Amino acid sequence: MGHKNKYWTLFLSTLTISTFTFGGGYVIISLLKKKFSDELGWIEEKEMLNLAAIAQSSPGAVAVNAAILVGYKVAGLPGTIIAIIGTILPPFVIISVISLCYTAFRDNRIVAAVLRGMQSGVAAVIADVTVNLCGTVYKETQVLGLVVMVAAFAASWFFSVNVLWIILACAIFGVGRTWYLHHKEGRA
């Protein structure tokens, strides 16, 4: 694929995804994974999760951070700029228009009904992506990965632990495991 084509696909993909991303950073990560891993095959599934982890642990909006990383991976620095513009253009335009007449928008029954319907759709997309990713994690790290996953889920869902603590704990766990494996190898 030529450079121009690649830039154009990157721009259109981030633009469409951002236009339909209701409900925060993880929705966009699910959609980025579907587009760039499953459909275009530009980013491996495992790498997509790495990028998501970096996006989550950096300051700023997860969606913008993820766009920067995906753009960089696909086409270097120009890719970063293209992906940022594609990601912030839709909310910029939509909010600019809405801020002129926002009370009418907020109180419109049809708008509310459409958005309520879309919540079900968004939840279905995330459920689909989660099922696929659970398979990936299991293939890679077997039971240990599943244990980490269940623990992280419980911490986030049942105990409302701040995401940053979960990320930090899992990073420390990863480092510790690497150290242990090295240690074992050194002895053997």
Added chain:
Amino acid sequence: MNYLDLFLSFFQIGLFSFGGGMAAMPLIQAQVVDRHGWLTMAEFTDLITISEMTPGPIAVNASTFVGTRIGGTLGALVATFGCILPSCIIVSLLAWLYFRYKNLSYIQGTLSGLRPAIVALIASAGLSILSLALLGEGSFNWLGGLMFLAGFLVLRRWKPDPILVMLGCGVLGGVLYPLLDGGF
């Protein structure tokens, strides 16, 4: 009206909001309502409602909203640029480091610990949206549940573009919810 104030305020919001989404809200409130009085608390609440109803990160929505109200389109551009600039610098640097050093065993090890956590966080976010869709209005929303199941099955079976599933549910909701609630 001072564009520099606007830029600096949103630069701070972009720099200090970790964890995404609602985590940025208290910071935005501190800058926009408490410190500069650009919005009243009621307007800020409207902003959150609108952010939840429209696509895009809440910090970017807030920059555009506040920027437009106090400085027109130029204000919106200045605020949005300030808000994403810290991400652009920090994350580009991290991207460069990651693609250069990702094969080091400790980086690999750290990331292999993080990947299951990210899947868990995605699942947790999905469950929050699902419970909002099904239980948000007080009583159990069976139509929302049916649309969720249908959407999920369609995605598993035919693997369509996910945006089509989201839009399909939106259109169905736009038609069926008002009918159920007693006509248009």
